[in-house]
Amino acid sequence: GENVEQHPSTLSVQEGDSAVIKCTYSDSASNYFPWYKQELGKRPQLIIDIRSNVGEKKDQRIAVTLNKTAKHFSLHITETQPEDSAVYFCAASRGFGGGSQGNLIFGKGTKLSVKP
Amino acid sequence: GAVVSQHPSWVICKSGTSVKIECRSLDFQATTMFWYRQFPKQSLMLMATSNEGSKATYEQGVEKDKFLINHASLTLSTLTVTSAHPEDSSFYICSARDIGGLAKNIQYFGAGTRLSVL
Numbered sequence: 001g002e003n004v005e006q007h008p009s010t011l012s013v014q015e016g017d018s019a020v021i022k023c024t025y026s027d028s029a030s031n032y033f034p035w036y037k038q039e040l041g042k043r044p045q046l047i048i049d050i051r052s053n054v055g056e057k058k059d060q061r062i063a064v065t066l067n068k069t070a071k072h073f074s075l076h077i078t079e080t081q082p083e084d085s086a087v088y089f090c091a092a093s094r095g096f097g098g099g100s101q102g103n104l105i106f107g108k109g110t111k112l113s114v115k116p
Numbered sequence: 117g118a119v120v121s122q123h124p125s126w127v128i129c130k131s132g133t134s135v136k137i138e139c140r141s142l143d144f145q146a147t148t149m150f151w152y153r154q155f156p157k158q159s160l161m162l163m164a165t166s167n168e169g170s171k172a173t174y175e176q177g178v179e180k181d182k183f184l185i186n187h188a189s190l191t192l193s194t195l196t197v198t199s200a201h202p203e204d205s206s207f208y209i210c211s212a213r214d215i216g217g218l219a220k221n222i223q224y225f226g227a228g229t230r231l232s233v234l
Contacts, residue, residue, distance in 0.1 A: 032221055034222070034223075036225075041228075042227065042228075043209065043225040043226060043227045043228055044160070044209070044225045045225070046222060046223075046224070049222065089159060089160065093221065102148065102213065102221055103150070103162060103165060104150075104162075104223055105162075106159050106160045106162075107159065108158070108159045109158070109159050111157075
């Protein structure tokens with residue numbers, strides 16, 4: 001089955017710097033890659049996602065890149081702010097269909113700390 | 117985005133009792149909902165996939181007789197932790213998958229339920 005590796009597990013940056021979190025996946029059939037942000041004690045919130053038919057997607061200060069050949073995708077946050085501090089999870093799935101095809105397989109998470 | 121309501125948000129129970137957690141999709145229909153367990157500072161561990169109108173699919177190592185799942189309608193799934201023990205204490209989160217239109221396959225999460233078994 002799918003296996004998602006996420007690095008680093010913790011990341012500390014100064015306010016204004018950029019942060020990059022990387023994930024690799026094992027199932028070449030995976031075609032949907034969302035990123036979730038989870039603040040302490042709260043629900044995971046979808047912040048950006050990418051499908052396998054594109055290589056990059058941007059939304060203001062966040063962007064995601066996908067390299068299907070290498071089977072890795074990355075989250076980029078520019079001009080980081082203290083409120084970006086949270087745990088970020090990447091995930092991969094095959095899209096949806098019968099059985100467990102649409103299940104999201106999550107990485108272990110990255111705790112991002114943005115220091116003022 | 118779509119809203120998923122989960123309650124209770126926090127429950128304390130005695131060992132041996134059962135606890136029911138509800139997960140509702142408020143503004144979309146969800147044929148599939150998911151139940152996760154999250155330990156402190158760890159990732160989301162998928163426990164089971166809840167399918168409307170059919171039996172849930174449990175992940176390896178998850179006892180289906182202990183974690184009863186019912187998906188009675190397109191907007192409601194429930195997880196019942198039966199005969200709870202202290203080791204069942206954890207943060208349980210549900211999610212619902214929106215399969216409509218541009219939201220295809222996006223999962224929206226509930227706020228989670230913190231279960232403490234004394």
